[in-house]
Amino acid sequence: MNYLAAFLLAIVSYSLVSNVVLSRFYGICSFIGVGNKIKSAASMGIAVSFVIIMAALICYPIYNFILVPAGVPYLDTITFILVIASLVQVVGLFIKKFSPSLYKALGIYLPLITTNCAVLGVVSENTASKLDFGMSMANAIGTSIGFLVVIIIYACIRERLESSNVPKAFKGIPIALITAGIMAIAFLGLSGLIG
Amino acid sequence: MAKGEHKQSFIAGIIAENPLFVSLLGMCPALAVTKSLESAIGMGILFTIVLVCSNVLVSLLRKVIPEEVRTPCFIVIIATFVTLTKMFTEAFLPELYSSLGVFLSLLVVNCIILGRSEAFASKNGVLDSFLDGIGNGIGFLMAICLIALFREVLGTGQLTFGNTFTFIADAHNGEPIKLWILKGEGYDVSFSIFSTPAGGFLVLGITLAIMAAINNMKANKKKVDARIKAQKAKEEAAKKREVAQ
Structure with a gap:
């Protein structure tokens, strides 16, 4: 029971308090690049969430039952990136087979997930801070929820920004970054949530 | 290739095609490690080392690597150099290693490094790729140092040297050097929001x-x-x- 409570608390903490984009700075490229349309932001968010959870699920046993017993824990980065790249390929094939419409909607974003730092970031963080299996999954699930929530809120704001009158110098990326900054200030207020 | 073109591949990455400010690549490390000027300098130097090494190796192997599997090959090459850099940093500058944290591993998926392999090193000679790596590395180093300078001065009111590069503190009686800019005796006009x-x-x-x-x-x-x-x-x-x- 205690572990379950800790697990749920960790999910809240990873998703809201130390948010993946706004306080840990993972996946900024896709956040800024895709976050200007709600629909593409939502598809990207779902695809990234799925890959993060799968990658954490697969990389934990690989690290703890293969790399560590074999005495080569320093090969973690190179192994994880290969696992993530092949995982993205497999996920792409599955989606193509079972839901061609979703595959079409994700389009170019699917291969880009390999180089999204959120995926490698979460997996590396799990091994660097020596989390156990439950906490690793809590990190993965919390991060995915956080990414999905933040990218959708951000896309809603960006859609409105497009029709508003922004000073010429701030047009495009600068105002997008300042929007993200203001959102980060808002999320700063959640840091007292778990004391 | 003419001499001027070598110079061009070196200069382009510094200002005209600055990877961060002009191409808007590599924003994750630019935001994550710029809380203090010291860790930004460390990150910039390690970034340049990885970029130059991977550019040279990709350029050497550009005729051997088949077209279809080039991206996975590039990623493996980059990951190898990142792992080596990580081990050296952990051994010789442990404070820098802990202040950069996961972002050292995340150099593997850095868009600038992969982008230069894909766009430049896989099509150009070794010398040009080497110069391109150094140029882009210096461009990125300067860009993140500029951001870190603003953030550290505005956020803490001072510049501190010696927390990450401990040899500076060792040379200075074991105390980090502090330069007060926005604060002094009795006043402090820094905004902690910038940290x-x-x-x-x-x-x-x-x-x-x-x-x-x-x-x-x-x-x-x-x-x-x-x-x-x-x-x-x-x-x-x-x-x-x-x-x-």
């Missing part, structure tokens, strides 16, 4: 806006100059016609 993650977004956004404003001003000036020139030419032509009549 938080939100400050990173704000500083990068405002820096990009200032650069856009400067570019706009330059473009406007060119337009106005051209218009004045055209006007003058017209007047002169009219005068000549009058004289002729």
Whole structure:
């Protein structure tokens, strides 16, 4: 029971308090690049969430039952990136087979997930801070929820920004970054949530 | 290849095609490690080392790697150099290693490094790729140091040297060197918001806006100059016609 409570608390903490984009700075490229349309932001968010959870699920046993017993824990980065790249390929094939419409909607974003730092970031963080299996999954699930929530809120704001009158110098990326900054200030207020 | 072109591949990455400010790549490390100037310098140097090594190796192997599997090959090459850099940093500068944390591993998926392998090193010779790596590395180093300078001075009111590069502190009686800029005896006008993650977004956004404003001003000036020139030419032509009549 205690572990379950800790697990749920960790999910809240990873998703809201130390948010993946706004306080840990993972996946900024896709956040800024895709976050200007709600629909593409939502598809990207779902695809990234799925890959993060799968990658954490697969990389934990690989690290703890293969790399560590074999005495080569320093090969973690190179192994994880290969696992993530092949995982993205497999996920792409599955989606193509079972839901061609979703595959079409994700389009170019699917291969880009390999180089999204959120995926490698979460997996590396799990091994660097020596989390156990439950906490690793809590990190993965919390991060995915956080990414999905933040990218959708951000896309809603960006859609409105497009029709508003922004000073010429701030047009495009600068105002997008300042929007993200203001959102980060808002999320700063959640840091007292778990004391 | 002519001598001028070698120079060009070195210069381009520093200002005209600056990876962070112009191409808007590699924003994750630019926001995450710029809380203090020292860790930004460390990150910039390690980034340059990885970029130069991977550029050279990719360029050497560019005729061996098959076209279809080139991206996975590039990633493996980059990951190898990142692992080596990580081990050296952990051994010789443990404070820098702990202050960069996961972001050292995340150099593997850095868009600038992969982008230079894909766009430049896989198509150009070894010397050019080497110079391109150094140019882009210096460009990125300067860009993140600029952001870190603003963030550290505005956020803490001072510059501290010696927390990450401990050899500076060792040479200075074991105490880090502190330069007070926005604070002194009895006053402190720093804003701690700039040390938080939100400050990173704000500083990068405002820096990009200032650069856009400067570019706009330059473009406007060119337009106005051209218009004045055209006007003058017209007047002169009219005068000549009058004289002729």
